[in-house]
Amino acid sequence: MTYHPSYPSLTGYTNWIDYALAENPDTRIFVAIPWLTNPGSNSATDYNTIWNAAHVTLGHSMIDDLRNLYPAVDIYEIPYGQAAGELYTLYAAGQLPDVDQLSGSGDSIFSDSFGHANDILEDLAELIWLRAIYDVDLSTYAFNPGYTTDLKAIADAVMDAHDPAYDAP
Numbered sequence: 600m601t602y603h604p605s606y607p608s609l610t611g612y613t614n615w616i617d618y619a620l621a622e623n624p625d626t627r628i629f630v631a632i633p634w635l636t637n638p639g640s641n642s643a644t645d646y647n648t649i650w651n652a653a654h655v656t657l658g659h660s661m662i663d664d665l666r667n668l669y670p671a672v673d674i675y676e677i678p679y680g681q682a683a684g685e686l687y688t689l690y691a692a693g694q695l696p697d698v699d700q701l702s703g704s705g706d707s708i709f710s711d712s713f714g715h716a717n718d719i720l721e722d723l724a725e726l727i728w729l730r731a732i733y734d735v736d737l738s739t740y741a742f743n744p745g746y747t748t749d750l751k752a753i754a755d756a757v758m759d760a761h762d763p764a765y766d767a768p
Contacts (some may be wrong), residue, residue: 609661609664609665609668612630612661612665613665613668616628616665616669616672616674620669620672626672627672627673627674627675627767628665628669628672628673628674628675629674629675629676629677629731629732629767630658630661630662630665630674630675630676630677631676631677631679631680631728632653632654632657632658632676632677632678632679632680633679633680634650634679634680634681634682634683634684634714634716634720635649635650635653635680635683635714636713636714637712637713637714638683638687638701638702638708638709638712638714639701639702639712642691643684643687643688643690643691643692644688644691646683646684646687647684647687647688650680650681650683650684651681651684654678654680654681658676658678658765659676659762659765662674662675662676662765673767675731675765675766675767676761676765676766677727677728677731677732678727678731678757678758678761679724679727679728679731681727681757682720682723682724682727682753682754682757683708683709683714683716683720685723685753685756685757686698686708686719686720686723686753687701687708689748690708695708695748696747696748697719697746697747697748698719702714702717706719708720719744719746719748719750722744722746722750723750723753723754726740726742726744726750726751726753726754727754727757727758729754730754730755730758731758731761731766731767732767734767737751737752737754737755738751738755
């Protein structure tokens with residue numbers, strides 16, 4: 600499941616969890632925290648500050664609330680939204696050679712000004728998901744996304760820095 604700010608209550612999450620558990624009582628739940636919309640309206644620093652604050656304030660508290668409601672269920676968080684902030688920071692510092700613009704067609708982080716992902720962001724998010732759910736050792740993972748930028752190292756850094764209380768074991 601993913602977080603969406605238009606639906607801040609737990610109702611949608613509890614509906615999905617109830618359904619999943621009815622179908623398979625051994626289901627493990629992952630809530631994915633996405634990147635922010637409208638990235639061009641903030642500097643890279645502000646974008647990261649806002650995302651990190653929301654991630655902890657909203658994401659962690661939501662996981663805590665869901666764990667309280669479902670104490671026998673494994674519930675974790677995937678901080679894949681941090682991928683956008685990491686790439687934006689590199690781009691703003693002139694250290695993202697695979698990208699020539701923040702958003703738009705071509706080699707960019709976002710495909711549009713709203714913040715839909717372009718290829719590099721999708722590939723980095725995919726690596727974060729793999730590490731978060733399956734604990735894939737990205738240093739030996741055979742997939743080569745074909746970028747100059749080491750996306751595997753960035754994904755590892757995101758997950759290494761993520762609060763282990765919200766990681767899958």
